[in-house]
Amino acid sequence: MNNTFSDHHQIGMVSTFSELVNTNFQGDQNVLCWYRNLDGDFNEIVSQLQLKENITEVYPEDLLSLQLSEKGCIARKIILGDLQSLTDYGALPSLNLIKSYDRDDELDYISTDVYSYHVDRSPVGTETFLCTYYGTSSDILPNDQAIQKILIPGIREKLKALHDGPEEEFEAFLEEYYFDLHYQPTSDAQPINLGSGHLWKLAVDHPDQQVLPCVHRAPVENANEYRLLLIC
Structure with a gap:
């Protein structure tokens, strides 16, 4: 098991997909990691895919149309397996x-x-799943090392000036935007980088959430390098 992640009290470690989806968050723990060293x-997959826009969704048929080496085929099988597992679970995974x-x-x-x-918000009970297969990977922050920006006095005053409306509507304005x-x-703060290949x-x-939402961010991409990310 990887000590870098398991040393953090907010991260729970699991060893199967079933454990990942069936383990509930509790206490300070608001992140679960299925730690994997992927072959x-x-x-090879990234180099063959066609970027149509800055973010291009990749579908299973796109992957299946690629002519790949043995190692490339192994990578493709892993991605298709993750997409299928999440779909079977009831999620709507997207490969980007x-x-x-x-x-x-x-x-x-x-x-x-x-x-x-930022944190993700949903009107219904759900989780965010993600895995970076290639390229730079996301960071998370322990909640006690993150300050909600709307509570920082200088920022709050500027947002109040931008709102320019009744005080009782200010909180709704902050949510709306x-x-x-x-x-x-x-x-x-000491951000934790999520690395490649692990499913989070x-x-x-x-x-209905019983724990604090996870604070995270997308990484700045490396020059001349695309990311391959599964997210839902």
Whole structure:
């Protein structure tokens, strides 16, 4: 078992897909990791896929149409297996080839894009699953090392000026534009990088959730390198 992850009290370690989906979050634990050292050549798959937009969804038939080496075939089988397992579980997995996400640079004091530390919110009970097969991988932050940006006085004052409406509607305004989902690391924060090949389950903010949602962000991509990410 990997000590880098198991040393963190917010991360629970599992060894099968069944354990990943059937283990509930509890206490401080709002992240589960199915730790895997994957065989296969994922770079070969990425090099053959066609990027149509900055984020291009890749479908099973796209993978099946590739002419791959033995190592490439192993990688393809792993991805198809993950997609099938999550679909059978009832999730809606998406495999994305990513050059970059859209940036939100409209306001210089708060960003609402996925490169900013944030939590996911859902009106129904769900979780976020993700696995980076190739390229840079996401970071998470312990909740006690993250400050909700709308609680930082300078940012809050600027948002109140931007709102320019009745005080009683301010909180709804923050939710409507997703400002309340974004966080700033504390000065001593130590982000945890999720690495490649592991399948992760992150806690989401929803009405039935018993634990704090997981604070995470997308990584800045390496120059001239695409990411291959499964997410749902």
